[in-house]
Amino acid sequence: MKKPRFLLIGYNFYPEPTGIGKYSGEMVLWLSKRGYDCTVITTFPYYPYWKVQEPYNKNKFWYKTEKQAFESGGKLTVHRCPIYVPSKPSGLKRILLDMSFLLTAFLKLFQILFANKFDVVFTVAPSFQLGLLGALYKKICKSKLYYHIQDMQIEAARDLKMIKSERIIKTLLRVEKYIFYQTDVISSISEGMVTKIKEKAKKDVFLFPNWTDTALFFPIADRAELKMNFGFEASDMIILYSGAIGEKQGLEAILYSAKHFENMERWKFMICGSGPYTGKLKALAEDLKLQNIFFFPLQPIEKFNQFLNLADVHLVVQRASASDLVMPSKLTTILAVGGLALVTANKGTGLHALVNRYNIGVLVDAESQDELNKGISKALLSEERINIRANARAYAEKFLSIDSIMNTFEMSVYHNSYNTLSQKTI
Numbered sequence: 001m002k003k004p005r006f007l008l009i010g011y012n013f014y015p016e017p018t019g020i021g022k023y024s025g026e027m028v029l030w031l032s033k034r035g036y037d038c039t040v041i042t043t044f045p046y047y048p049y050w051k052v053q054e055p056y057n058k059n060k061f062w063y064k065t066e067k068q069a070f071e072s073g074g075k076l077t078v079h080r081c082p083i084y085v086p087s088k089p090s091g092l093k094r095i096l097l098d099m100s101f102l103l104t105a106f107l108k109l110f111q112i113l114f115a116n117k118f119d120v121v122f123t124v125a126p127s128f129q130l131g132l133l134g135a136l137y138k139k140i141c142k143s144k145l146y147y148h149i150q151d152m153q154i155e156a157a158r159d160l161k162m163i164k165s166e167r168i169i170k171t172l173l174r175v176e177k178y179i180f181y182q183t184d185v186i187s188s189i190s191e192g193m194v195t196k197i198k199e200k201a202k203k204d205v206f207l208f209p210n211w212t213d214t215a216l217f218f219p220i221a222d223r224a225e226l227k228m229n230f231g232f233e234a235s236d237m238i239i240l241y242s243g244a245i246g247e248k249q250g251l252e253a254i255l256y257s258a259k260h261f262e263n264m265e266r267w268k269f270m271i272c273g274s275g276p277y278t279g280k281l282k283a284l285a286e287d288l289k290l291q292n293i294f295f296f297p298l299q300p301i302e303k304f305n306q307f308l309n310l311a312d313v314h315l316v317v318q319r320a321s322a323s324d325l326v327m328p329s330k331l332t333t334i335l336a337v338g339g340l341a342l343v344t345a346n347k348g349t350g351l352h353a354l355v356n357r358y359n360i361g362v363l364v365d366a367e368s369q370d371e372l373n374k375g376i377s378k379a380l381l382s383e384e385r386i387n388i389r390a391n392a393r394a395y396a397e398k399f400l401s402i403d404s405i406m407n408t409f410e411m412s413v414y415h416n417s418y419n420t421l422s423q424k425t426i
Contacts, residue, residue, distance in 0.1 A: 005116060006031055006038045007143075009109070009133050010124030011083060011101045013042035017298060018273075019244060019329055020150045021047055023210050024124055030406045032074040039118065040076070041105050041133075043083040048244045048274045048298070050087055056080070063108065079108050088276050091162035098127040109133055113140060122146040126153040128172070131179030138182065147183040148208060149197060160319065173200075185412070192350015208409060211402040212332040217305050219338035219393055226310040237267045237380055240311035242299075243330040245275030250319045250344075253372055255284050258293045260373050265292075267380070272296040272307070308337045313379045316343040318351075320366035332400050335360060338393035342379050344372065360392045 006028075014025025024042075032038050044056040044064075052060040066078040081104035086093035121143050123134040131147050138145040154172045157163040163172075180186065180201040187208035188194050198205040220226065224234035232238065241254055251271065258269040269292055271281065278295070285293050299307045308314070314334045328351075334341045341361035345352040355361040362382075364375035379385060 003036050004119035006036050006120050006122065007041070007118035007137070008038070008122045008124065009041045009105060009130050011043045011097075011105075011127060011130075012047055012124070013040060013045070013078070015053075016045045016047050017301065018048055020124060020126075021045065023150070023329070026211075026402065027406065027409075028076065030402065031410070032068070032076040033070050033072055034410070035070075035072040035074045037075045037116075038077070039112070040078045041081065041108050042078060043081050043101055043104075046083075046085045048246075050085060050089060050276055052085060063104075079112075081105050081108050091157060091164075094157070094162065098129055101127065102129050102133070105130070105133060106136075109137060113137070117141050118143050120144050120146060122148060125149045126151050128153050128176055128179065131183065132175070135179060135182035138184075144184045145182060146185045146187065147179060149186070149188040149193065150210075152193060152196065155196075176200075190350045191354065195350065209400070209405060210329050210332050211405045212336040212396055212400045214336050214397050214401055217308070217333050217336035219389070220306065220309040223310055223312075226306055230307070230310055232268060232310070233266070235266055237264075237313075238270060238311045239267065239313045239315060239376060239380075240270045240272065240308075241315040241317060242270075242272040242308065243328070245271070245273045245278045245281065249317050250367060251277065251281060251317060252284060253317060253367075253369055254315060255281065255288060255290065255293060256369055257373050257376055258285075258290050259288050260369075261376070262290065262292055267292065269293040270296060270311070272299065274298050304333075305337060308333065308339060311339060313376060314339045314341045316341050316361070317372075318344055318366060320344075320346055331361075332396070335392040335396040335400065338389045340379055340385050340389055341392065342372075342375050358391060358395050359388060360395050361388060 008024060008028055010024050012019060012021035012024060014021060016022060028038050028040055044052045044060050046052050061082050063082065064080040068076045081101060083104060084096050084100040086097060118141065121134045121137050123130045125131065125147065134145045134147065137143060154169065154176060158169050163169060180203065185206065186197060186201055186203065187206045188197055189208065189210050191207065194205045194207050227236055227238065228234055241251065245251060254269060254271060261267050271293065274297065282295060316328050316331055318328065331341060343351065343355050343361045343363055344366040345355065345363060346366050352363055355363055362375050362379045364371040
């Protein structure tokens, strides 16, 4: 049986090292290696740096097409479209980013519209408006439209006050409602998000979780040597945040925890990543006169497993309003290395329920500095940390394998049905 031809539309894609681009890239590569003919409409890699990366920055104002063939017979064509990338994103600037890609991606879609027909169109939100392009292609070419939500963008923008106009929020929700109506399959990455989206979409929403490579990321027993390799003492206790540095995380709390524990000479706080708020955090660290906090750039993939393994505690910090609007992608990799995750999530959220059900982390209330400080002490001093680490790795092996998740997704694509995927819950 001939395999369906696959079109993905999304502005985050390989080689972005973190977040949505990482998962979109790995998904399409997985399909291409298994003989699928895949095409991607995306832009130039910019996240989480908020500037177009080399070597793409030399021709970032025009379109670029990349092609790759695989031994399986699969093909991958990537159309990169120019886009406005703000160096310091705000609510308005993010809207301009979304609209610029919506325009340039539409022009590319129109160009390939009457070439070989795609059987499946897979749009990734954010940006949620990309569902409009999927709906257009579906109407003209009678394809199946999949709408995958990695981040509940509208609610996040509203709750984080990035968009303050109620009129704009209502307009965006009406556009999203139209996209829901046109979509054949809606999916999202966590049980909490699935529940919330189902309530407003008024149709089935299925679980398509993010994954991790359990062969690439795994526990290393001798963390003392790793600490020395990265410039610390073997006896230091490392509290690490690694990920995007943006407004929705509320990362200032880490600095206040570092201040609270400044007399614990062996407790060292690390923030690793890139993002628009890095400068703000560094300035705050200087104002607080912190000597126990260290900023690291994003680590290369070949060192990342070692880097994650040096931590005694991994901080998964979010604002309360984001606990069911986003599922932190960093958590999957932390679990794979058997890391001890300290997760800020309130009771009643999907993230809290997941961590509590499988005992794969230490839970504290979101946006409570006192609770965060207590949680750090508990994580570092409790004997339960050994069991939590073991549970984390076991959970990753059982539920987060890329092959397991993508095999289930492939069945849904091949048969134009998400029935099998709906039964796979985490």
